[in-house]
Amino acid sequence: MLGIPPSFMVSGIVPALYAAVQAIVDNLPSVPAPSAETELPLSILDGITRAYLLCNLIPPAVTTNTSSLIASSPWTLLITSLITANAGFFFVNLFSFLNPTSLSVQTPPELQPYGWTATDLWCAPAVTAIYALLTHAQPFWAELHTIIYESLSGPQAQAQGKPAVEPLDPELARAICAVLLSGLFLGKTAKNFGLLPNPTAKAPKIAKKKTQ
Structure with missing residues (x-):
């Protein structure tokens, strides 16, 4: 939709990588059951790798588009981040790929009541927005960053004529997003x-001894 060919149409590296990983998983003698000891370290790794997706891969696909309307649209950036990061989960749940039954269409958890509260769903556009705000990826985010800075600095700082807020280095902004994502996933795990x-758990009541 953005006029950019999919990566697997340009290079076969990504499909080959996925096929190799799937072959390794299928040939493992056993796969450890999910536990806190294994999931907590993976939550940190998930935050780092997903920060690369949300900060280095998705924003340039929008901001470097040949159409100036698409390149400068913050809504396009947020919607692209939401769809790109969650389309896989959505279709897997939609067609019940993980169920031990034949394929059937079902309502994905994201469309069920309170499905929007899932961390994996809303963290994608939120983190992309934070990265765009810190790096001024689009004119809208640069103006918003200035407004936030001026509102927090107070009238005295504005009267002193301080220079406009400068964008952060992209690597530093991505590191901030990686720490934020890792914290969110650690909390979820x-x-x-x-x-x-x-x-909300109630403390157990201690029975009182009757006195005569």
Whole structure:
């Protein structure tokens, strides 16, 4: 839709990589069951690798587009990030690829009640927006960064005529996004495995001894 050919149409490296990884997984004697000990380190790795996707791969696909309307549109950037990062999960759940039954169409969890609250769904456009804000990837984000800076600096700083806010180095901005994503995924993993305290859980009642 953006006029950019898919990577697998240009080079066979990506399909070959996926095929090799799938072959290795299929030939492993056993796959360890998910546990907190294995998922917590992988959450950090997931945050780092997904930061590369959301900061280095998706924004240039929009900002370098030949159409100036697409290249400068913040909505296009956010929607592209949302679709690119979540289309795989969406279609896997839509056609029940992971179910031990024949393929059938079902409602993906993302479209069910409160499905939008899933971390993997909203973190993609949110992190891409943060990266674009810090690096001024589009004129809209540069103006928004200036407005936020001026509103937080107060009237005294504005009266002193401080220079306009400068964009961060792309590598530094990506590192910030990687730390943020790793923290989000660590929190999600800790919640899924019951490592976080439940504030809604009621403390057990201690029976009082009757006194005569």
